[in-house]
Amino acid sequence: MKHVEGTILGAAIGRRSFLKGSAAAVIAAGLGSSLCESQPAVADEKKTGASEDIVKPGTCRGGCGAGCQMNVHVRDGKIVKTSRRKQSDPDVTRVCNKGLTHALRVYAEDRLKYPMKRVGERGEGKWEQISWDEAITTISDKWKEVAEKHGPRANGFLCGSGNITPDSQHGKRLCSAMGATLLDAAQDRVFYASFPPIVGSFKGAGGGGRNDLKNAKHIFIWGFNPSEGDSQTFHYFLRAKVEHGAKMIVIDPTFTIAASKADLLVPIHPGTDGALALAMANVLVNEGLAKEDFLKSDTVAPCLVKEADGKYLRLSDIGKATVGAPEDKCVVRAEDGSLGALGEVANPVIRGTFAIEGIEVRTAYDLLLERVSEWTPEKASEICDVPVETIRELAHLVQDGHNSVNIGLGLDHVTNGMATFSSILSMCMIAGQYGHPGNTAKGMFRGEISIGWMPYGLANPKGAPGSQVFYSPALLNCMESKKYGDKDINIKTLYIWDHNLFGTQVGGVRWRKFLEDVELLVVADVVSTSTTNYADIVLPACHYFETETASGDDTRYVFHNAKSAEPLYESKSDFDIFKMLFEKMDLQEYDFKDIDELMNAVFDNPTAKKINLTWDRVKEEGSVLTFEPDDRVMGQEGTYGTPTGRLQFYQESIPLDTDYGQTIDFMKERLPYWEPPMEAWKENPLAEKYPLVFTSERSKYKVHTQYTRVPWLLEFEDEPYVAVNPVDCEARGIADGDYIRMFNDRGTCTLRVRFNNGIRPGMVVIDHGWDLDQFVDGFYCDLLGYNVTPVVANSYYFDTLIEIEKATV
Numbered sequence: 001m002k003h004v005e006g007t008i009l010g011a012a013i014g015r016r017s018f019l020k021g022s023a024a025a026v027i028a029a030g031l032g033s034s035l036c037e038s039q040p041a042v043a044d045e046k047k048t049g050a051s052e053d054i055v056k057p058g059t060c061r062g063g064c065g066a067g068c069q070m071n072v073h074v075r076d077g078k079i080v081k082t083s084r085r086k087q088s089d090p091d092v093t094r095v096c097n098k099g100l101t102h103a104l105r106v107y108a109e110d111r112l113k114y115p116m117k118r119v120g121e122r123g124e125g126k127w128e129q130i131s132w133d134e135a136i137t138t139i140s141d142k143w144k145e146v147a148e149k150h151g152p153r154a155n156g157f158l159c160g161s162g163n164i165t166p167d168s169q170h171g172k173r174l175c176s177a178m179g180a181t182l183l184d185a186a187q188d189r190v191f192y193a194s195f196p197p198i199v200g201s202f203k204g205a206g207g208g209g210r211n212d213l214k215n216a217k218h219i220f221i222w223g224f225n226p227s228e229g230d231s232q233t234f235h236y237f238l239r240a241k242v243e244h245g246a247k248m249i250v251i252d253p254t255f256t257i258a259a260s261k262a263d264l265l266v267p268i269h270p271g272t273d274g275a276l277a278l279a280m281a282n283v284l285v286n287e288g289l290a291k292e293d294f295l296k297s298d299t300v301a302p303c304l305v306k307e308a309d310g311k312y313l314r315l316s317d318i319g320k321a322t323v324g325a326p327e328d329k330c331v332v333r334a335e336d337g338s339l340g341a342l343g344e345v346a347n348p349v350i351r352g353t354f355a356i357e358g359i360e361v362r363t364a365y366d367l368l369l370e371r372v373s374e375w376t377p378e379k380a381s382e383i384c385d386v387p388v389e390t391i392r393e394l395a396h397l398v399q400d401g402h403n404s405v406n407i408g409l410g411l412d413h414v415t416n417g418m419a420t421f422s423s424i425l426s427m428c429m430i431a432g433q434y435g436h437p438g439n440t441a442k443g444m445f446r447g448e449i450s451i452g453w454m455p456y457g458l459a460n461p462k463g464a465p466g467s468q469v470f471y472s473p474a475l476l477n478c479m480e481s482k483k484y485g486d487k488d489i490n491i492k493t494l495y496i497w498d499h500n501l502f503g504t505q506v507g508g509v510r511w512r513k514f515l516e517d518v519e520l521l522v523v524a525d526v527v528s529t530s531t532t533n534y535a536d537i538v539l540p541a542c543h544y545f546e547t548e549t550a551s552g553d554d555t556r557y558v559f560h561n562a563k564s565a566e567p568l569y570e571s572k573s574d575f576d577i578f579k580m581l582f583e584k585m586d587l588q589e590y591d592f593k594d595i596d597e598l599m600n601a602v603f604d605n606p607t608a609k610k611i612n613l614t615w616d617r618v619k620e621e622g623s624v625l626t627f628e629p630d631d632r633v634m635g636q637e638g639t640y641g642t643p644t645g646r647l648q649f650y651q652e653s654i655p656l657d658t659d660y661g662q663t664i665d666f667m668k669e670r671l672p673y674w675e676p677p678m679e680a681w682k683e684n685p686l687a688e689k690y691p692l693v694f695t696s697e698r699s700k701y702k703v704h705t706q707y708t709r710v711p712w713l714l715e716f717e718d719e720p721y722v723a724v725n726p727v728d729c730e731a732r733g734i735a736d737g738d739y740i741r742m743f744n745d746r747g748t749c750t751l752r753v754r755f756n757n758g759i760r761p762g763m764v765v766i767d768h769g770w771d772l773d774q775f776v777d778g779f780y781c782d783l784l785g786y787n788v789t790p791v792v793a794n795s796y797y798f799d800t801l802i803e804i805e806k807a808t809v
Contacts, residue, residue, distance in 0.1 A: 160499025224408020
């Protein structure tokens with residue numbers, strides 16, 4: 001098996017040797033087998049025989065979003081294990097298999113030890129150790145040189161989700177102070193961009209909570225596998241099913257663990273979920289199941305839309321308000337023909353075409369029905385490969401009682417994702433599934449985010465020049481023109497932290513082409529990755545538990561993360577690294593003097609003050625519950641955080657995540673629709689050459705490429721594999737367990753195949769999170785394209801076609 005010949009840590013080692021060596025390192029550190037034990041919270045000191053364990057609070061804060069706090073056990077200055085830490089809410093007293101392995105991550109063999117500079121070609125693995133002073137001076141001098149020659153925007157920063165706390169995100173503040181360019185990885189952007197304009201944006205106590213799931217009659221799990229990718233939520237689903245009798249419906253191309261628990265499984269053709277939702281809406285309307293009273297009271301259904309420009313008819317159009325004034329509301333029509341403002345007419349009509357003072361208008365609901373009308377169950381059945389009777393059954397289930405419709409990131413990863421989310425959310429409006437007990441669902445769980453936790457505004461200090469933001473996938477599409485909308489693309493330096501670019505982003509081959517023009521690539525990380533191995537300068541960052549901070553993820557708590565041990569080797573926290581860079585760039589006026597000043601700023605807001613949430617209190621108490629768990633439902637008072645205060649299946653204005661010079665078809669985007677994925681579609685001529693749809697799944701053993709080299713987890717799965725239906729393999733002469741080559745025009749990747757009858761023929765599913773040097777040859781991220789859509793320049797991981805063949809290894 002081939003591996004990269006050189007790494008930052010020296011010569012590459014084989015996988016089996018790595019396992020043995022790591023185990024020896026664990027034993028040498030005094031860890032032993034106790035690391036896997038999960039214990040309840042303990043006092044700050046506990047007798048353990050010959051020595052004492054000091055137990056401190058630590059928080060896991062990577063990209064899974066769970067934000068679990070745990071006990072960090074320290075013995076003789078070394079972190080020896082982690083265990084569950086008891087919280088006042090038993091549902092947040094938890095730790096997963098990955099959380100139990102943090103001690104191995106602290107003492108990992110691939111841990112970065114000291115600053116390094118490249119002495120060979122990029123990616124060659126030849127390094128020279130340098131001092132921190134040389135590293136920081138080299139970086140800052142280059143930044144100043146580039147800013148003078150090309151302007152400050154030519155310096156770029158790229159941050160990921162490897163450490164989502166204010167101290168780590170401090171680099172964004174430096175980027176703003178320098179007036180540099182911030183690259184947004186644009187991952188899961190459809191998921192986060194779709195909900196606010198359609199159903200509203202609620203955080204904290206204003207949104208919905210997971211406890212409401214027990215009130216649902218039916219729970220739809222659509223396009224994700226929470227048993228592995230959202231484990232902090234899955235037990236709520238199971239409890240609703242087992243203890244409260246909820247029926248679970250799973251819509252997924254793949255037979256997952258969640259699917260195995262379903263009362264109804266719908267193995268849909270990948271990329272066709274929007275068509276299914278529109279067909280369900282068609283059934284609801286044509287069979288008289290649409291909840292018209294709800295549509296009148298809670299949605300924009302009665303709003304009158306001008307035929308000429310697609311804008312709402314407003315009171316100013318008929319001389320009853322000033323344009324743009326708060327009272328310039330949408331006009332609705334009563335049954336007797338009288339007109340009034342939205343919300344002020346008791347029983348507005350939701351159907352009809354009218355001429356009002358010479359202006360031709362239609363109700364928004366009529367426009368929605370026009371889109372829905374073409375999506376008969378028969379038409380959708382052919383596209384989705386779902387039987388007509390199943391489509392009708394789903395439509396009847398979704399309107400029967402109060403139900404929770406949970407939409408996952410699998411739908412986000414397809415280029416038609418925004419329209420798919422719009423279609424599902426609009427179908428739920430027709431079914432009346434908002435604002436009632438049992439209606440809370442994924443996407444609304446942001447209502448669990450701690451109140452008073454407000455670190456995000458700190459990225460833009462007052463008086464700083466500010467940064468410009470480029471979305472990475474859009475950037476890759478603009479390389480030839482060197483224009484991002486009306487902005488020049490001329491990035492000459494790039495600083496990456498908390499992010500493994502090559503292991504997590506689309507367009508890997510395209511990224512290497514882009515980096516040819518980057519004169520200095522700096523990567524800060526805890527361990528060696530495919531991105532650190534490509535850098536010009538590497539900076540060793542410390543582990544979560546080697547620095548003090550706090551986190552306020554969607555748990556309702558703010559958790560303290562104590563400094564449990566000194567940083568190993570010469571590693572430093574991201575905060576300390578950025579402090580040195582602030583100083584070298586003569587930008588101390590925008591910096592915080594220490595972590596205490598930073599954290600005090602996080603809690604310097606009216607909400608935190610109202611509940612007495614302070615940094616001192618968080619440190620003293622360890623965890624602060626900012627509001628009690630309850631059965632809140634977003635929209636239960638009949639108002640929603642949208643421009644109209646209503647659920648909006650119709651978009652008067654199309655909010656853009658980013659403007660990279662794209663052209664928008666406004667009339668198409670205003671309402672839900674379905675169209676095939678750009679690449680991964682059977683009628684694409686490219687499918688003749690590359691007939692298989694490439695997808696990935698979230699692994700219980702990884703969070704992106706974090707944990708991918710943890711020895712204990714490698715004992716469960718010690719090398720990459722791809723799951724394929726036996727039908728597709730046997731047609732190509734491939735046996736179960738063979739090494740195969742996946743390939744397309746962009747790249748190639750060699751790995752083992754596993755037969756899996758739960759995978760639909762015509763697609764493959766890889767276990768996401770393996771890094772470059774763990775493959776026999778090539779890299780699966782190099783297969784990924786970088787198509788973007790006009791409304792959301794997202795990372796569309798599942799819009800990829802490939803072919804496979806047996807490989808000789």
